[in-house]
Amino acid sequence: MRTLVHMGYxxxxxxxxxxxAGTTAMKYSEGFxxxxxxxxxxxxYLVAFGLLAQTLKxxxxxxxxxxxAGIGTAAVAAxxxxxxxxxxxxxxxxxxxLVIAGVVVLNLGGxx
Numbered sequence: 705m706r707t708l709v710h711m712g713y714x715x716x717x718x719x720x721x722x723x724x725a726g727t728t729a730m731k732y733s734e735g736f737x738x739x740x741x742x743x744x745x746x747x748x749y750l751v752a753f754g755l756l757a758q759t760l761k762x763x764x765x766x767x768x769x770x771x772x773a774g775i776g777t778a779a780v781a782a783x784x785x786x787x788x789x790x791x792x793x794x795x796x797x798x799x800x801x802l803v804i805a806g807v808v809v810l811n812l813g814g815x816x
Contacts, residue, residue, distance in 0.1 A: 712762030719755035720772055722748045724779045774807030
């Protein structure tokens with residue numbers, strides 16, 4: 705059972721990476737008017753949801769979704785700041801930290 709849970713977290717990490725890649729590509733698709741970024745967006749989301757569905761076989765939906773949403777949100781916000789010229793104000797950084805803290809607290813509180 706423990707190995708299945710570890711595999712679940714591995715699939716969840718891959719799902720998050722695919723979703724973050726899809727969201728990042730969406731920025732470059734210019735409203736789905738550019739072919740390659742649009743195709744990467746669609747592929748990223750198809751892979752992400754496929755892997756998330758497999759993850760839910762071994763992890764609870766509360767745990768998986770909290771991690772998915774929190775880490776995905778924080779990662780996309782960080783990519784925006786680091787690579788897309790978005791502001792990295794103290795308020796935005798605090799918000800990212802609070803999202804991550806919320807995921808940690810939810811998981812420590814028994815979302816398993």
